[in-house]
Amino acid sequence: VGDSEFNVVTGAFSFTGRHIAERLLVAGKRVRTLTGHVGGVDVFGGRVEAFPFDFDEPGRLVERLRGAATFYNTYWNRFPRKGVGYEGAVRDIGMLVAAAREAGVRRFVHISVANPSEDSPLSYFRGKAAAEELVKGSGMSYAIVRPTAVFGPDDVFINNIAWMLKRFPVFGVAGSGEYRVQPVFVGDVAELCVEAGGKTENLVVDAAGPEIYAFNDLIRLIKESVGSKAAVVHLPAGLALFASKVVGWLAKDVVITKEEMDGMVGGITVSNEPPVCPTRLSEWIARNAQTLGRRYASELGRHYRDG
Numbered sequence: 593v594g595d596s597e598f599n600v601v602t603g604a605f606s607f608t609g610r611h612i613a614e615r616l617l618v619a620g621k622r623v624r625t626l627t628g629h630v631g632g633v634d635v636f637g638g639r640v641e642a643f644p645f646d647f648d649e650p651g652r653l654v655e656r657l658r659g660a661a662t663f664y665n666t667y668w669n670r671f672p673r674k675g676v677g678y679e680g681a682v683r684d685i686g687m688l689v690a691a692a693r694e695a696g697v698r699r700f701v702h703i704s705v706a707n708p709s710e711d712s713p714l715s716y717f718r719g720k721a722a723a724e725e726l727v728k729g730s731g732m733s734y735a736i737v738r739p740t741a742v743f744g745p746d747d748v749f750i751n752n753i754a755w756m757l758k759r760f761p762v763f764g765v766a767g768s769g770e771y772r773v774q775p776v777f778v779g780d781v782a783e784l785c786v787e788a789g790g791k792t793e794n795l796v797v798d799a800a801g802p803e804i805y806a807f808n809d810l811i812r813l814i815k816e817s818v819g820s821k822a823a824v825v826h827l828p829a830g831l832a833l834f835a836s837k838v839v840g841w842l843a844k845d846v847v848i849t850k851e852e853m854d855g856m857v858g859g860i861t862v863s864n865e866p867p868v869c870p871t872r873l874s875e876w877i878a879r880n881a882q883t884l885g886r887r888y889a890s891e892l893g894r895h896y897r898d899g
């Protein structure tokens with residue numbers, strides 16, 4: 593990186609960060625990424641400089657960020673594993689925030705989640721609230737973008753439901769299935785982040801899509817789109833979780849955690865704001881039915897095996 597302005601995006605080879613980096617490159621910005629996948633598959637053909645997170649060497653982390661105008665933080669751990677809980681993710685984010693401030697970063701765009709709360713019974717949402725406080729207290733100008741449930745190519749949500757519906761004769765829905773979900777397109781989340789990165793005022797905004805589905809209707813839509821003949825059955829949440837563990841054992845992944853299931857059944861990921869992200873899941877699915885669910889997208893594979 594020379595002496596002109598550049599942006600840093602965490603996880604530019606992974607899910608949301610990749611779409612943010614893409615948009616920044618199209619806008620003519622230079623992009624550097626922090627990632628656990630340095631030396632892995634480079635989807636940008638060398639246009640994005642990649643460095644490790646270097647959490648154990650804060651001084652080096654600061655040097656990686658020096659001169660960056662905006663820092664886009666997607667970093668988080670979806671579930672605690674191998675001794676690293678949400679406290680670990682919050683501590684790591686604290687290091688990123690401190691390093692960005694010390695490096696003179698002007699704008700910090702932080703990707704959180706819809707409805708974080710320090711009083712939530714779910715530690716994921718408490719951790720997200722704690723991370724937001726670190727960003728707000730950093731002294732940097734900030735934007736906090738809070739996605740609902742994100743879909744897009746190779747997502748771990750819609751894609752993996754499609755994969756299960758195509759592969760197994762039965763699909764288990766936890767409880768009544770009447771709880772609501774509000775999917776948002778990853779490209780729209782990225783667009784919102786980049787837009788927020790270009791502003792100067794502090795802001796907090798939900799990234800939510802235009803359609804809200806009862807979970808049953810969402811499953812019906814995916815099922816019809818991919819031509820699945822699976823029988824959809826309703827199971828008590830505990831049994832649905834057990835079934836997901838069996839699928840997880842086959843797919844060598846954690847399909848859904850108890851917290852995620854509790855959150856979904858509680859409708860917690862639905863936004864309370866008018867939606868600002870335009871892409872309709874129904875239209876996106878219609879365009880992508882051929883590839884949807886063809887491959888399982890593995891969280892563990894991505895962050896614990898190939899990393």
Ligand SMILES: NC(=O)c1ccc[n+]([C@@H]2O[C@H](COP(=O)([O-])OP(=O)(O)OC[C@H]3O[C@@H](n4cnc5c(N)ncnc54)[C@H](OP(=O)(O)O)[C@@H]3O)[C@@H](O)[C@H]2O)c1
Pocket residue numbers: 602603604605606607608609626627628629666667668669670703704705706738739740741742743749894895896899
């Ligand atoms: N996906 C959703 O449905 C959804 C919904 C609401 C909110 N969000 C939030 O949006 C942000 C981005 O999510 P995403 O799904 O796009 O994530 P992602 O791209 O899979 O990962 C984002 C970043 O976190 C790092 N990371 C993730 N798990 C890790 C682990 N176990 N150990 C070390 N590093 C790890 C990744 O490292 P690498 O660079 O090595 O991959 C990447 O830099 C997160 O804050 C997430 O909580 C996502």
